[in-house]
Amino acid sequence: MERSMRVVLLLIRVLAFATITFSIGLCNGIPGWPPLCKESERQALLMFKHDLEDPANWLSSWVAEEGSDCCSWTGVVCDQITGYIHELHLNSSDSDREFHYLFGGKINPSLLSLKHLNYLDLSNNNFSTTQIPSFFGSMTSLTHLNLADSGFYGIIPHKLGNLSSLRYLNLSSFYYSNLMVENLQWISGLSLLKHLDLSYVNLSRASDWLQVTNMLPSLAELIMFDCQLDQIPHLPTANFIQNMTCLKVLNLRWNDFNSTVPEWLYSLNNLESLLLSGNALRGEISSSIGNLKSLRHFDISGNSISGPIPMSLGNLSSLVELDISRNQFNGTFIEVIGKLKLLTDLDISYNWFEGVVSEVSFSNLTKLKHFIAKGNSFTLKTSRDWLPPFQLENLQLDSWHLGPQWPMWLQTQTQLTDLSLSGTGISSTIPTWFWNLTSQVEYLNLSHNQLYGQIQNISVAPYSIVDLSSNHFTGALPIVPTSLYWLDLSNSSFSGSVFHFFCDRPDEPKQRVFLYLGNNLLTGKVPDCWMSWQSLYFLHLENNNLTGNVPMSMGYLRYLRSLHLRNNHLYGELPHSLQNCSSLSVVDLGGNGFVGSIPIWIGESLSNLQVLNLRSNEFEGDIPSQVCYLKSLQILDLAHNKLSGTIPRCFHNLSSMAGVSKSGWLEGYGISNSYIPEYSILVTKGIEVNYTKNLKFVKSMDLSCNFMHGEIPEELTGLLELQSLNLSNNRFTGRIPSKIGNMAQLESLDFSMNQLDAEIPLSMTNLTFLSHLNLSYNNLTGRIPESTQLQSLDQSSFVGNELCGPPLNKNCSANGVIPPPTDGGGYRLLEDEWFYVSLGVGFFTGFWIVLGSLLVNMPWSILLSQLLNRIALKMYHVIVEYV
Incomplete structure (x- = not known):
């Protein structure tokens, strides 16, 4: 027996050696290896290419020359032994799409000749002139079909239900698509399907969606994001325990269920991700949530869920990400959340939570990286020398009660990239160590506090957003890095000239810049160095004490979208160089002393204007007919x-x-317009x-x-x-x-x-x-x-x-x-009105005698002339009416 085993082992070694030797021989160029693609499949690909639109010439390697091996063509993967084409990767990457590298045109049925094709990826393209070809349903060798973001429209062909070998199907669209279904019965034939993504497909007619997907025993991921579903059935739990045991990911975000959370959801014991945000769900979360022991990601944000968080949520020991924001939860969350030791991401913002939170509440949250809790009424009570057990990257506690002292424990959080403490009642200066802490911060919001003192400089990461608005800062504007993306210092008490802020800079900003400096005490003239700010997008200097003319150099701001100079002491005519700022959408110059006629170039050159406010100035003459060119106004x-x-x-x-x-x-800013x-x-x-x-x-x-x-x-x-x-x-x-x-x-x-x-x-x-x-x-x-x-x-x-x-x-x-x-019932209105007119004339004369000397001062002159014009206008109408 022992000798027989030795013989068997020897044979195995010989076979292994022969296999390795053969493989090495293949790699060293044995004639006929690797096998060339089949000629019939090569011709099929050339026919397929013929009907495609390929503006970037991405398929330049697909040529009809003799000896061209289609297995080496871009996007083609062949079996290394048989030479048959197994995979087609014809998807445009995100970077390609930025340069419009999109396939379009038609899908040629020649793909049916690829009898061994099991992987077809046409995602991120632009087939917006065609429907999903029904012949795809005849490509029965397919196991992977990805048509995400491909631009197809119309009804999804039911013949896709013939793809019995399919394991992966993605028909989603990042943008709203025109795909729809009459029903989902055709999916029931895809018994091997593991991944199904129908995001943005119109499923409003598919009331049977739950019953059909329940017939897919292998289904592990079901994604129906924003599919216009209007109901989530409340069916007996027993129907789902047996048939959906493989389901690990359930994403039903942004539909419109408008119901309570169905009980059967709590029976999907193997779920790892349950995503239900934005569905108008109401009622309470059942204590049965504790049954989902495998749950790692739970998102029920943006609903109308009320009541306290059930204590059983603390039993979800595997939970890593929890988002219950934008609901109506009340009470306190500490007893529950403090048990979730593996949490890295926690978002409880915009609920009705209140009460005192102590440092003990966080003692178990050692892995926490993102804590977003703004929009609640918590009060944080910690000792001055508290050392948090976590190192946060994102901390947002807006509307918490943290003040009046500065939270000293922040200096331990050295990994922060996002910090928002808006409206937290802090009343102090900003400590010097804080700016060392923020050197890598990309988003900083300390607005709507009672912060005071001077700010010498602001140190943040490149391309950052900084909001220090609505505080009590004084002194000159701080020095800021040229790489700053967004700066809001409005509604404070900064004073002095703005010259050093704009003109004393080593170099100009290289990326778009948004500046909000309005509602301060800034003085001096509008700076004349705008040639160094050619990337400026927003400029808000309203409600300050700026004087003088608008300089000609402002014409260099050709990317400027929003210009607010309202309520200063500016005067003179508008410089014609402003017509170069052809990207302007908002112009607010109200409450100044500008003179002259309204320039005709406003209508001729500023065709993107959506807001034009020249209120309370000294413009005269006709309204130019060129204003009628402003189609977006x-x-x-x-x-x-x-x-x-x-x-x-x-x-x-x-x-x-x-x-x-x-x-x-205001399109085209590269960030969400809502922000x-x-x-x-x-x-x-x-x-x-x-x-x-x-x-x-x-x-x-x-x-x-x-x-x-x-x-x-x-x-x-x-x-x-x-x-x-x-x-x-x-x-x-x-x-x-x-x-x-x-x-x-x-x-x-x-x-x-x-x-x-x-x-x-x-x-x-x-x-x-x-x-x-x-x-x-x-x-x-x-x-x-x-x-x-x-x-x-x-x-x-x-x-x-x-x-x-x-x-x-x-x-x-x-x-x-x-x-x-009737007799005796008349009213001698004319005589009474002349009494008031006489009284007004007397007051008018006295007003000039007392305050006339102030007119030698230019700002007072502007203000008084505006007031007197109003008085004269009122008196004119009274006289016209009754004389």
Whole structure:
């Protein structure tokens, strides 16, 4: 027996040696090795290439020359023994897509000749002109089919259900796709399927999605992200314990289930990832959550889950990532979370948690790397010498109660890249050691505290975002690195000249820069060194004490998107070099002393403008017709100037206000638009409002307090999406446009203090969103049209006219005329008004005698001239009305 075993072992060694020798021979070039690809498959690939669009010539190696081995072509993988093609990797990488290296065109059926193909990857392409070919369902050798982000549209062919060998199927789209299904019954034939990704596919008709996927016994990963599913069935638990035992990943994020969490979810004992964010789920998390012992990633953020966290969640000892943010959890989480010793990522932000958190609560969280807990009402109580057991990379405690002392334990966190302590009640100076700690920080937010003192310099990682706004810092602006990406020092008390900040720099920024320096005490002239800031995207210097002209060098800012110089003491004409800043989307120069006419190049060169605010300046002359070229304009504020002339009849060409075009709001910044703190201050409904988050939805026009005349053109009523229109305090005559009712989105309308006559158009009853109307002090006559909206307004909306009917107390006669007054009931209005006019003239004269000497000072001169213009305008209207 022993001898026989030796013989067997000897034979095994001989065979192994022969195999190794043969392999070495292959590698050294035995004739006919490796085998060339099959000619029929080579021809099939050439036919396939013929119908493809390949703008980057990525398939340049696919040539018809004799001797060209298709097994060596780009993206082709052959079996090393048989030479048959087994894999096609024709996916564009992310870096390729940046340079538009995308395949497009058609998919030739010649792929059917690849009888041994088991791996087909066409992901990240642009087949936007075609549907998924139904012949894919005949490629029965496929085990791996990846069509993610390929741009296919239409109904997914049911023939894909014939691919009984398929183990991996990805039909997802990173962007919203046009793929849809009639049902999912065809999937039930894919019994070997392990990975199924249908993200962004429209599954709204597939009410059977859960029953069908439950029929896939091998399924380990099910991903249906944002598939327009509107129900998550509550079926008996027993049906799922047996059939979904292999399921490890369940991703149902961003659907719209609007229900409680079904009990059967807690029976998927082998789940490692359960991702349910953004589904309008409500109710409570069941204590049965403790059954999911294998769970490592749990995300139920962005729902309406309420009530305390169940204690059984602390039994999930394998949990590594937990995200319960943006829900309505209350109470305290400490007793539960403190048991999860393997946690690296914890996000509990924007809930209703409250109470005191002590250092004991974190004693077991030694592996914690990311702790995001902002938007709660916790109070952190620790000893001054506390040494946290973790080394965090991301810490966000906004709205916690940390102050008033500076949290000294922060100096132990040397690995931080993201730190946000906004609104935490800290009232102190920033310690010097802090800036050594932040040398690698990429996101720093200390805004909305009571920090004070001076900041000499800011030390952060390159291309960082720094927000120190809404504090009490004093002194000069700090020195900042040229590599800084985003800096917000607004709403503080920085003072002194801005010259050193902008002009005393060793080199210019090499990447885009966003600067927010508004609402401070900065003085001096606008710097004249903008040639060193050609990468500047946002410049906010509003509400400071800057003086002088806008320098010509600002024309170098050709990438500038947003310019805010509102409420300073600037004067002179706008430099024509600003027409070079053709990327501008927002221009706010209100509250200064700019003079001259509105430049025609604003309409000719700044075609991307979405906000133009020149309010409260000294501009005069006509509104140039070139303003009508601004197709993207949504907010136009020219109020409180000295403009004359008529309203351009071409205003209906402002197509964004008219609803004809839909331009993206401030596109192209490379970061989420929702993060960009763009804003505009508008006067609407008689109140000054600061629009921030909703700014992109606002459409407004304000031409009030000028000297404009003529009729209000009927063409103006073509601005169908305008929400606020103010033409008050001008000299407009004639009728209110008869089609005013077409402007159905109007919420605020002010035509007061003009010389409009005739009746109120009946179409005004169509303005069902109108909540503010002022037609006072015109020459309007007749009955006020009857509608629920108009009669609900205050009487002050109509005074100073010859109107009758509700809401006024003046009754109308049968023909709509106000009855004449009875004897003794008259009111000597003219004599009383002349009394007030005389009183005003006396006050006006005294005002000049007392304060006239101040006019030699330029800033006082600007302010006083604006005030006096307003007084003169009011008196003019009183005289015109009653004389």
